[in-house]
Amino acid sequence: MMMRALVLQSDFGIEDGAVSAMKGVAHGVSKVIPIYDNTHDIPPFDIWAASYRLLQTVAYWPVHTVFVSVVDPGVGSERKSVVVKTNSDQFIVTPDNGTLTHIAKKVGIQAIREIDENVNRLPQSGASHTFHGRDIYAYTGARLAAGVITFDEVGPELQVENVVNLPLYEPQWKEDSILGTIDILDVRFGNLWTNIPRELFLQLGVDYDQAVEIEIVNNARSVYRNKMTFGRSFAAIQLGEPVLYVNSLDNMAIAINQGSFAKAYNIGTGSNWRINIKKKS
Template sequence: MTNSLVIQTDFGLSDGAVSAMYGVAISVDPNLRIFDLTHDIPQYNIWEGSYRLYQTISYWPEGTVFISVVDPGVGSDRRSVVIKTTENQYIVTPDNGTLTHIKDEIGIVAVRIIDESVNRLPKSGESYTFHGRDVYSYTGARLASGVITFEEVGPEVPVDSIIELAKFEPKIDETSVTGTIDILDIRFGNLWTNIDRTLFLQLDIEYGDNFEVTIQNDTRQVYKNIMTYGRSFADSHLGEPLIYVNSLDKLGIAINQGSFAKAYHIETGANWKISLRKVPKVIYN
């Protein structure tokens, strides 16, 4: 273990919920190093919680323990688990779909259900609405500090038993590729798709090629226009749309110094489809 604990929630920072989780963790081991992944996951948005874990986890050292609490089913019969990834990191979380992208994109080698008879904050047994504090922070801190081993979390269950959210796999034909808008680069309003750069390159493309980009929400077309594939925002003029490769090696859609998401009211998830069709370059005489 690295003695590092990385926490993600949909709690925000306007009250004491996150601070209470810190307090529990520090009470387990004052030497723990605690970091925030984000506490701005939209309320109850399990999909975004899943993606933010995937976006972040590979850049942390082996042995790092993550806690993710986006838990609309708190107090129900949904399981509380700790998983070990193929990269030897750990995630403490409700089993409600939060591990979808980790399982699909990174890999899970083992899953254990948290035994709350051992791994639960003392004297919290009658509380059913703050498992982030009472179960996940307590268990995560004990694991990160070495008080317990992964095997002491609780009984092991099959990896295939993990709950997964529905995902749409990208498709390609001779002239086009189709995927989904998985997430937003929130501050800048860029669209991050699930289309890998390597899949896109199978269209035999070059920087500067033009594409007809179509975005649909279920069966309703939201956007359709021609844009250029560039290395970076410097390859487009101010206010122009651009196709680029993002920091996860997947296709992104942006407006140079503008918010594409706000301009066209784009959201994310498996029902937000995007297609890119290669079109001839327009040459003006």
């Protein structure tokens, strides 16, 4: 029987036993499936960040990998528990609450099934309504990864077009500048990762070491406006200076050399955080 990798992400942190409990459930299903962590440091209830972290990761895992994503502020509500099969033949087990936004848009979803809790729920867990990450998602994900169930046995099929999506703003030209969003932070270093691809940015005709004008807006309020260098790396600028660079996803990003841009200017993420990049005249 082919074993698939099981990759877990959540907003649980690792200060208590929640993540360990999820792994224990998965291990109870099969002692030989490989279990990995994506991250458990997603900010609490931040569905947008959960969605982005999946997009950041899935392309680097083999086909048939099973991802379990548990950021679930609506646990115990009517939101659906689902498994999707993506266009890249991977599986994501998650609440259908917007966590699939980036995957649906950038990767594509072949099919979606609602988890049948009469079959795919940890035995003797029916009285618990607050830890679906352990009782439903880890259990179902492990059963799928171990080959105990097939995708068709997850539960009834749903309509792909009804997947819950968060607002997603596409980067666009506006006169002589490019508008995009601050999609996520490179959290440990406080860098801003935008949704503006390198190829679109290069249409501005900006070369390395040239200056650009940056404006960051939150809900129509200007938060930051200044010029900075477009650099190959942080070595292109002095300590403490800002730089525009290409990140590991081939999108444009902003950093302060050996500092946190996000903390320095109190920058957040999501579709309400817009960035405007303009070639300095």
